[in-house]
Amino acid sequence: MSEALPWHLRWRLSVLWALQWGITGSILTYLPLYFTKHTLNSVQIGQLMAVSAIGLLVAPFVVGQICDRWLSSNKYLAMAHLVGGLTLLCVPLAAEIYRETQDNFGTLLLLVTVYAIAYFPTIPLASSLSFRHLPDPDSQFSKVRIWGTVGWVISGLVLSLWLGQSDALAWLRENFPDQKPAIQGYETFLNRFGDPASGDSFRIAAILSFMLSSFCIMLPHTPPLRTGKAKGKVAPLEVLSMFRDPQFCLMIGISFALAIIVPTYSYAVPRLLENLDVKDDWVPAVMTVGQISEFPALILLPLCLRKLQLKATFALGMLAWVVRYTLFAFDVSMGWILFGIALHGVCHVYLVIVIQLYVDNRCRPDLRASAQNLFAFVTMGVAMPIGFLLAGALGHTFKLDHPEHANYQGFFFVDATVMAVLLVVFWFSARISREKPSPDPANP
Template identity: 55%
Template sequence: MASAVPRILRRRLSILWILEWGITGAILTYLPLYFTQHGLTLDETGPVLAIGAIGLWAAPIVVGQICDRWVAAQRYLAVAHFCGGVVLLTIPAATEVYRETGAGYGLILTLFGTFAAVYLPTIPLASALTFRHLSDPKTQFGGIRVWGTVGWVLAGIGLSLWLEQREVAAWLRQMFPSTASGIYAVARRFWFLPEPNSSHCFAMAAILSFALSSFCAFLPHTPPLHTSREAGSPVGWLGSLWRQKGLTRLLVVGSLLALVIPLYSLVVPKLLEQKVARDWVPAVMTVGQLSEFPALLLLPWCLRSLGLKATFAIGIVAWIVRYALFAVMAPFPWILFGIALHGVCHVYLIIVVQLYVDGACPRDLRATAQNLFAFVTGGIAMPLGLMLTQPLVRWSTDPATGDIDFGPLFAAPTAFLACVILAFWKWFPLEEGDAADASHPASSGGGSV
């Protein structure tokens, strides 16, 4: 039986995940609304999000091999998050120039691509660091990774509360008159704070990024496992990973799924804008992250009882259901239910893959393998999906009014996902041995599945 995670280690890894995903929670759900507010159309916003692929193109070789061979993972994280925080502070200035002059779109792309290049590889690297210090990731990772969800939720709700602070204060004074004096006292004490504006999402993310860069000094030392030249060339490790059937199958299916996943981040905020005030969209979107709590708690049971294949299929079905709800323009409570399915959509796909990769790969190649999967799905398939989303959005938009018809916009990916799950179930059957490996990701394996 695996030993319990030491309390101090659990706290440090949990804080790592709070800050890691807090950065994303502060900006991701608000980006489409922020950019359209500053004069960018959805056609222009898509490439800005797609340029994030730069961060994952280099990750398998640059980050994975560096941290597998030469540089301690926590040191790389510290440098990357400091650089990311600096870049985040420059993006609002470039966007403001574009809003006022219509020039500088290329600069926005460059800055966002630079941020992605330093930030996105840190996510799979944080997973590899966490797995490295857990004796049984299958049962222990969920309890630590769930703090990433906490960070995302707190950042999203915090952003909405900051942007709508006047409305929140007025509501508190109306509902709880006794709080009026306290509210005025807080306002007087923090008089020096600037008036809230939409660009503060980047400031919040930058603060979290600098905080994580500093906190990396307290993370457990995670030195490279390969330090000798005899470890093999990149061609060798790439070939050894490719020869493992289970990894290849998940990579193919994951890439197909990644083609339609970007539509969620790009379009759903615009859908919600029809239901709630713009500044409350980040808070409403956190409903999806809240659902990760039960999904993470149920994941070990699903892997043991259902196996990897059925668990992965549940994640695909969840995407089909949520897009179908958006396509039929269901009432707002059902739209919220579709957003709340995010826990199943994310945990039962992304984290299942991470656990499987950790169990199927040799210890010295796990960081590289995590980044390889992130590269193929997030660095190739997702940007391609964003590019395909643009003509789909144009096709679904009324040229006279500019209104989006969300029905056909979400019906197309719903049909595509239905085909993917049929193909996955029939042509990509993962053997029982594969599911067993995924259920014991801490095993010292290597070799083929």
């Protein structure tokens, strides 16, 4: 029987994940629409979303070394989110200048790069910090990670309600005529903050970044584990020895290929919804259907790992992506599109979190920050930029810039086919062991 999860640890890690994913939830689903509004084309949007993953290029070599050897993880998180919040405030200013002048795309690209370097390494770092302190990560990680889903959903809904406040107020007046004084008071309260603007998505994310930066002083202290022969060694280079295991190489290789295909979802689905007459202000709210589905997926994850084992659970996540992209590839009703979005829980949890648990099980305790950042480097730092660039090229090929000629069926058919091939390769090739290495760095 696993050790109980202490309350003082549970609430701290829960708040960490709520704010961590709340930041992403307030900007990611709205990002393609925001940049389209500011006259960027498909190729430029693909470049911006690709460069947004560049932070993972330096993560395993810089962040991993810092947090595994020199600086506590909670202090690094505080500094990174402070820099990220300041950068987010500058992005909408640069986007407005580009819309007016069509002449400073490089500045916008630079700001997104700086933010990527600050923010994206914090995702695997938050995972390694959680794994380090949880008594039983396999059964307990989902209990704190589920609050990341809560943060994403709330921030996405707040963004849509803020941007679409005129529609929301009109709906309230129509359906609750007896509450007119209360509705007027609510409208007066909103007017104090000025008129909503599309750039407010970045401002909301900046506020959450500053909140998380401040909250990091409440996180459990997570100093580097410098023991035995690990002292003085370069942690990221030690992690590379894990590639001697052929099955570890296979899992990383499959994850790399998946990370090339997955970005097409974030790139194209918001546009697909807009093409189906969903107002752009309400796209983030509709997309939260996917995040809400993470609740049952996270709750069922420990059971799936116990009953199905890691291989079948991972394959289930891949199968969900095949079904999702296949639905998007057909001219189906809005209900089926929402069902495809609602598969996000299985798609995300049973791929990303399962592979994070696998990596954590396969490495020594003093290398976990570096190992998680290595995985993030391979997937989000290398594969994901390639995926966004390919998504931009595919979007151009299938004319997603022109709603009247857009071919979403062809776009998603390519994704569904590639994902199905990867599922077959994984199922017949993977032989996964979850045997843990020695916890003593002096005796690897």
